[in-house]
Amino acid sequence: MNGMKVKIDPDDLYIVSGTVHPKLAEETVKAMGLTLGPLNTKRFANSELYVQYDASVRGKHVIIIQTFAHDYKRNLSVNDALMETMLLIDAARRSSAREITVVIPYLGYSRQDRKAKGREPISAAVVTHMLESAGAHRLVTIDMHSPQVQGTFRGPFDHLIAERLILEGLREEMADRDPELFAIVSPDTGRAKESERAADILGVRLRHLQKTRDRHDSSKLVRPKRLQGVEGRICIMTDDMIDTAGTLLTAAETLRKSGATGVIASATHALLSDPALDRLQDTAIDKLIVTDTVPVDYARKVLGDRLVVLPVAPLIADALREIATGGSVSDLFGGRNYF
Numbered sequence: 001m002n003g004m005k006v007k008i009d010p011d012d013l014y015i016v017s018g019t020v021h022p023k024l025a026e027e028t029v030k031a032m033g034l035t036l037g038p039l040n041t042k043r044f045a046n047s048e049l050y051v052q053y054d055a056s057v058r059g060k061h062v063i064i065i066q067t068f069a070h071d072y073k074r075n076l077s078v079n080d081a082l083m084e085t086m087l088l089i090d091a092a093r094r095s096s097a098r099e100i101t102v103v104i105p106y107l108g109y110s111r112q113d114r115k116a117k118g119r120e121p122i123s124a125a126v127v128t129h130m131l132e133s134a135g136a137h138r139l140v141t142i143d144m145h146s147p148q149v150q151g152t153f154r155g156p157f158d159h160l161i162a163e164r165l166i167l168e169g170l171r172e173e174m175a176d177r178d179p180e181l182f183a184i185v186s187p188d189t190g191r192a193k194e195s196e197r198a199a200d201i202l203g204v205r206l207r208h209l210q211k212t213r214d215r216h217d218s219s220k221l222v223r224p225k226r227l228q229g230v231e232g233r234i235c236i237m238t239d240d241m242i243d244t245a246g247t248l249l250t251a252a253e254t255l256r257k258s259g260a261t262g263v264i265a266s267a268t269h270a271l272l273s274d275p276a277l278d279r280l281q282d283t284a285i286d287k288l289i290v291t292d293t294v295p296v297d298y299a300r301k302v303l304g305d306r307l308v309v310l311p312v313a314p315l316i317a318d319a320l321r322e323i324a325t326g327g328s329v330s331d332l333f334g335g336r337n338y339f
Helices: 022-031 078-094 123-134 147-152 163-174 189-202 246-257 276-280 297-306 313-324
Strands: 013-017 039-043 049-053 061-065 099-104 138-142 157-160 182-186 205-208 234-242 262-270 287-291 307-310
Touching (some): 013 022, 061 313, 147 157, 163 262, 163 287, 246 262, 246 276, 287 297, 297 307
Parallel strands (some): 262 287, 287 307
Antiparallel strands (some): 039 049
């Protein structure tokens, strides 16, 4: 090919958006120089969902873009998103689509990736098995909570990582200030490896903040009273998701008590379930940097300039170009997307 990129054949693709977070799908196809395929969707009076492709998909590569998150604006739940996606897959398969790729920027249920207690499900495996049974040939997602979930799907499962986006956002916050004014803080042991890498790339010191559960009430987090090495510094925390923000806020409070002059938090998936936004209005956190893998319009209104939202549409578009033209998705990330 003499190093030349293979062009996408728009007639070969039929890209549709689910009802949850359609803006992300629209921005993705725009970045690809394409448009969304026509689709009919509705909800029956008893809340059941209905979908129909509005043009032929026979012999085409159908790409479905739908994040598995709660869309407050449209009053749609994670389960609505999952069910609608299943119907879209089934409709494409029964309409003789050649290939079906499902892009799920945030993969709901992915936190339940193992049996931590007796008599409970492995929900991540349940979801991927459902998608496979419906007829999905390939899955694409961003920053899974547990990358080993890829092993539960028997087809290609592309794991995109938003690390580059997040680090660029953090660099902008650091501007040209002395790196010694900052510290990366790992909010728990699960983020230690990612925090170490971020500290190395940004050239700032690293600190680890322990987190344990109250032995009398497992819903409560216990932090040390102080953390050495952060006094007089702006502390940066990174995570894959923020749900109720309990972990984030307890960490920020400890850092403030330890003499930190500022706290910046970042995460790929801003789920921000209640009471997250109430908690984040607390002044312990100066700025929150997230991506738009899930709808964040309401959070923007509540948090204002304290919320920085980084677009993931270009990232998804690049991956879909590689998939549509037989290229390499892992090369986009230097092979790190399988770690």
